[in-house]
Amino acid sequence: MAGIDGNGIVIEGNLGAPAETERMAAALIPLMYQDLRRIARRERARVRAGATLQTTALVHEAYLKLEHLVGFNDDEHFLRACALAMRHILVNHARDRMARKRGGGAAHVSIDEAPEISGAPDEVVIKINDSLLELAQLSPRLAQVVECRFFAGYDDAETAVALGLTDRTVRRDWVKARAWLRRELGAGADLTLEEA
């Protein structure tokens, strides 16, 4: 697994994104991590009901920062890179927390700063990621749709822009991909959240 040190980030498990997207995602990750920490601090006293920080907020922040510096020609490129980066961040995060829970491994993010990824237990996030790598072998596009919708939190329209597809195709792909994931994660796997 790659370390998050701002340099030489290797993104594990390319789901078929072009090299340029990977490079951009690699540049985004440290930026987003900074924001993640800041947001976490800011959100610390947030009341549970109502306002939770969506992953899209992270994307927004990164966007503004980069737009300021670089300027984008097209959303597609950026959105794809962000989705890739988000997946990377979230999966690593989950792994870190699991490692810490087991008492081992270096903690890259200190415990009081690490927000929990609610909406999915850490193990599930990791499992979904692993399955995704497999799905990518069969159909990179389906895997990318999952990356966009699930990890980056894009809606159908944004996913369509990011991947250069139509909304309709995205919806159809999502149905298929989700079916596949559910099957992979085990017929008995409980994919519904308990009430918090």
Place this chain on the structure above:
Amino acid sequence: MSRPAWDRVEAALDEILALPESEWTEASARIAGNDANLLAEINSLLACTGGVDSILDGSLSMESPAVVHPTGLASGTRIGAYRIIELIGQGGMGEVYRAERADGQYELEVALKLIRAEVVEHAERFQAERQILAQLDHPGIARLLDGGVCDDGRPYMAIELVRGVPITEWCTQQRSDLAARLRLFMAVCDAVAHAHGALVVHRDIKPGNVLVTAAGDIKLLDFGVAKLLLAAPDNATQNAPLTPAYSAPEQLTGRAITTATDVYALGILLFELLCGELPWKSDGRSFGIAVRKILNETVPTLSRRARFSKDPPVPWTSLRGDLDAITAKALRKEPGHRYSTVAALRDDVDRVLRHEPVTAREGARLYVIGRFVRRQRLLVAVAGSLFAVIVAALIGVAWQARLAVREAQRAEREAGKATAVKDFLLDIFKQSSVRNPGGVEAKKLNVEQLLDVGTTQITAQLRNQPEVREEVMDTLANLNDELGLTDRAKALATQNLDEFQARVGSRPGAALARLQVSLATALINRDELAKARDLLHRALEGYAAAGKIDSAEAAAAYLQLGLASYNGTTEEKAAGVENLRRALDILTRRDPANPLRGDVLSTLASFAKLDEDDAGATRWYEELLAFQTAQGVERNAFAIGYAYYVLGDHQSVTHRYEDAERNLRQGVALLTQAVGPQHPTAADARARLGELLFYMGHRTDAAALLEDALQAQASTAQGIDDATETRKTLGDLEFTRGRWARAEQLLRQNLQVMKHNPDKQLRFNISASHLASVLAFEGDLAEARALHDASLEAFGRYMSTKSRGYARALVRGGNLALAEGNPEAAAAIFERVIKEAGPAGAEMSDESMRAALGLAAADLEQGRIEPARQQAAAVLQAIANSPQRTELVEQEAQAQRLLGVALLRSGDAATAETPLRRAVSLRESLDDPDSPWLAQARMDLARCLIAQRRNAEARGLRDLAAAAQHRQPKLGAYFRRELELAGGANGNGGKY
């Protein structure tokens, strides 16, 4: 599983999922056929479709596991002096409760806002700013009453409780009309202005924060709260709003938030109030797309939006014009370009209500230059006090042109840098002006010197800032271009390009392309077209490589490529038009308000003219006019005026004189308003209008305009060419009016100016030919003959001897022969012209009419009265039949006179009187009071009266004629005879 296998599975799923669920089993069996594996795969996946699970379908969110607060304080909880009644809302900052004073002191309900501790970084600052807010005492602002810190450490604020609905909802419920909405809006402005007076910026003005009570009063909420709480140093991301709909560009890019930010938000609010929609609709799409629209796209026109929306609250026609301009001004990207105060915005809205002109539409000094093919002269000689304005305008011109190209790309960043560069240049120019001492030389704007100084300084000062330097040099190159200093422009652009390539390399890209286009522009203006075309093709490749082929910058390249073909073959010109159309298409789609679009339209019109497609040219000119008008008059008076000018100009050459006059007058008015009467383009427009009025017969007005224009044009080095044109027209006019001395003076001046200029030989000879006519009547026959012969020979070289211009020159030669006392030679010339110009039938061409009149005069000289009478009568008939009657007044005057003289000499004085009286009255309307031709006509009428023994009536006429003769400085012997009573039996009088 292999990929191809999976593809089969996917295809199967696609087909099956499109069917109703009841048919799935049958369909899977059918599709899988004998393939048991495939069937199993399909079925197992189908079993996992349907339904929603909260993990995969929810989005991941992040929460802090640490401090968890209860969902709300219980009713009755004490916070400071207040007791909580109930939770009424959940804001971004924290919870909001309805509370009352616990000590029962006042019957006061408040809104108690609890603020999340993390958001407030510095407690003392919070205190201080809270006190400032507490002092905001205005009926339109929800009053901050109290504040403190809860037991659990959270700060709270007690705010006047407002019961009301958001302003937009209120107006919908009340079905408020335009006036009511505007008045409400003004009340909001008053509240905001009050706060600005206390140096508090709201930063979050939106309908949710602008409530209207049951009584119809507005109340602003959350005032300055945003500023108080987010005191953290890193503004960019802290202030990043999650819904950018109401955010000003500077809020999105992390720049300074000022009162102008509130102006912007008020602009959005006004927009929404008046047409029911927000200016930028994100359609729920990507945040990034929404942000980019706000940063880059021009604000849509309010009335247009209302027009095409489904259910506008106010009819779009009442929004057109003033309110369009007001919203546009409030919503400018650059804070500095908006209303500088909220009070100014409010006042303009008030003016709409009172039907007074709004400031948002006033003409301003900055303008955008449109381009004729090949004509862009900007240099103005100016008296000292106008200097700074002109220089600023010069910079503004190049500025607008560049910003226009840039606007589609990274607007904020470029504009910021561009402003810095502009200030730098302006500084240099201001300094230089101080160095210029007073005196006549200094009164001529010596921009060449200034630009020299500027360039030297830049080279020195910006050595270490290559990017800024590149920018500045590009601007200077453009400025030089605009000023017609094309060799400098070329040198600068070349240098810039070379330096860029040395610094960055030659890989095709957008930055390189931009510089290539700049250089190509300079080259085109110097007629180095092949090199320019090559550069432009490479630039377009560069834009394509950078993925920017569909951008305003690339459109600029297409425009230049089109321009570069203006003197090519028909095929080349057609290809040029294709490029222009490409440019137009790009701009219309991507950046419809870009001033470059005006350039493209006027160039397309010019090409249509070259192609002699008058109708096409008119259509382009009209589209240009519509485009410029749509941009609003505020900063665009010049461009609109220019559009009227070129449209009118075109109409005048296609003989639609009334339309032409109307449009030229409009053009002159707007241009003068925009840049003052001294500006070359304003002067040109006046000259053009004067010329038109001349042809329409309004000679006095024409002369005034032409003299005025000439004075402006002649005072600049660059205006010389225009001045010679004007002088020639004016010379013609004065000659025709009978002010021969002035005509001689003007035409001689022209000869002087053009004598040694090889490029101007044709024009020189035209002036020479006209001068010859004047001299002939004044009596300088030798010089007249020399000039005429020389110019006629030159004409023979330049133009076909069958052309109209040549025919006119021949006619002038015929009149010269008359003046020399050689009517036979004159008659021969006239006959030749008539033969070649076409038969003198019912419809006569202009030239054949002139020749016919000359022939009549020659006939009279030779005593051939009856043919003369017939000629004169034929001309009068042709005039009566002509659709252009009103332009033939001069010809009619001559013809009437000749007819009358012929009748008189054949002994029929009584019949002669009518045409002679007509001649006199026409002359009186056409000519200067001292005109010899008027005098001549009067003398002829006098003789007619005397022949009828009405000497007393004749006396007055004779006196007038005699007076005129005395006042004429030079009068040839031939003409002088006319004015003596005994003489005048002769015919002479052809003028041309």
